[in-house]
Amino acid sequence: MLPEEITNIFGDEGADQEAARAETAAPGEIAASVRGLSKSFKGTVVLEDINFDVAMGESLVLLGASGSGKTTILRIIAGLEEPDTGRIILHGNDVTELPARERGVGVIFQAYALFPRMSVEQNIGYGLRIRKRPRKEIKRTVDELINLVRLEEHRKKYPSQLSGGQQQRVAIARTLAYKPQVLLFDEPFGALDAQTRVRLRREIRSLLKHINVPSVFITHDQEEALELGDRIAVLNVGRLEQIGTPDEVYNKPETEYVATFLGAANLLLGVVNNGGVELGTVNLPAPEETRRFREGQPVKLVFRPEDVCLNRTGALPAGCQRLTNGVIEEIHFVGAYERLTVRLDLIARQPSEGTPQLYSVTINTDEKRMGIPIIVTRPKPEANSTRLAVGDRIAVGLTAFRVLPNYALASERASRVVDLEK
């Protein structure tokens, strides 16, 4: 099946193609699947059993630090790298054995890889020229695409005469010309300054919604991932830690890595005790959250700095579950919000002789102050209406938190948390 039979990029190309697509593709159909992908380079495992799907029109972000294997996944989908095991399925066809040029995949390379000796028009028309399409058709498609990416006045220019953002638009248009089955973006904003980055990713987001081509992004920037992705796949040293909507991965991280990689997170070590999490001298009731753990199992309480509520009077607002009391140790004003360090009155339970220590109380000063420091952020209005000062004693509560297993050994973290409720 040719890619143009499946994807209809231009809405104005006629309803007949729309109908043809409806026959072959149900809405929400899977456009691309990665099944059981593994790869190692010279004995080093870079990918381990990676599975995910991308739906029609969806944009999926592969998020991970450098060395997480995200670029390798992209190159394998594009056909530029061969997997050791696993299959790549595009629109129902197994393309694992196909060379890159027969896959109909659009790759937007990190530095865009525009052909330096070709003008904007020639770059965009390249895919059709090498397919030996009639000149008229090439011209019409190039015109449409130049309009789409708004480069009318630059059509005769060469890549070196364009700004980074313009080059990127040429790179996208160049792949759209041959109606790719899926678009792959390799760190698309890596080469740009912070301001252009933000502007461009909004542009790309609206462009993608317009053309309805499934796309896979690669990034190490969590903000970018949250903004670009319909779903986010978090990768950590070659494993897929979690895949879900931005809301899911941010608010319901399934692993500690996801919690800390996407945004800031406070981690407290505790054990499950009687439907709650026992943290030193405190027991935080969490019957829902602790159901999947056995009694006495070591766990981690994970919560974001913005999910903490503080109050001097001890009366916490509704929806805020009381954790313990604490003392404000530091206050920093960082632009949009206020960041506080609060030392909680949680005293680590002394482990009895021979048992492993369950609470690692972070004490980073010589005086060994009691309690556990956490980071709290408060938005400006709240910071202004209820002022707090260093040394204030306050009640500390949580509006949201996650309970994750605490594996004593890294090797026990062999698989992801299995949520029994799902």
Added chain:
Amino acid sequence: MSTAFSTLRHVRGFDVVRPLSIVTMLAIMTPLVLLPLASIFIFGTSKGLGSFWAALTAPEAIFALKLSMVTSFWATVFNVIFGLFASYVLSRYNFWGRNAIIVTISLPTAIPTAVAGFALLLLWGPYGTLGRLIEPHGIHVMFTAWAIVLANVFVTFPLAFGVIKPVFDTMSRSLEEASATIGATRWQTFWHVTLPSLRGAIVTGALLTFARAVGEFGSTILVSGNLANRTQTAPLYIFAKFNEGQVEAANAVAIVLALFSFAIFSVLFFARDWLDTE
């Protein structure tokens, strides 16, 4: 590469170092390079342009110049095509012995060209390793124009290779990968993407090869047989005429060669921005 040089100012006002260094440089260069070149022109035109023209249009001289151009042309064609191919293979594929080959290719620049000449004789000559086998079939390589082309290639290939290979090495692979994902075959990628990026290197390599081949003497004198009107190139003609005491005849051809190489190196110098990749 079009850097605008600016010198660091060390003193206020008139800096005596500047004129002094320019004069010193010229004073050393004049007897070493400028005067020898100038003397060719002075001597060549001392008896008037008429005799210069007569010496130049002697049938043997014209034949020698033509033969030099033709043999150099074919050596250049071969060097560019095979230079591209060899650079591609040696820069894209890693295999056992690759580095040994890269080093060996550059060897002819360091060994005397006369050695290159008799190396070819030992291989292709009537009693040579290969020559012995093909001679009975009436195929003669040595002492023909082909021998000159072979010698030229042997001596000048490192020049073309040395210019083209580094461009292959530094070329971003993502251009070729982009082309492949867009749907191009290997050949289309090479033709539309790789080759245009090599434009400058190819032209530079070709001009260097050609300039060097036209002036080649040591290897050609051994392999060509140095037969006037048959296998005598311009440099051999100059040498022969000089030995016969016909200095004017030698000089006229020398002037042509000097002007020719001046033209080639001017192109290389003034078109360097165009020749630069990107």
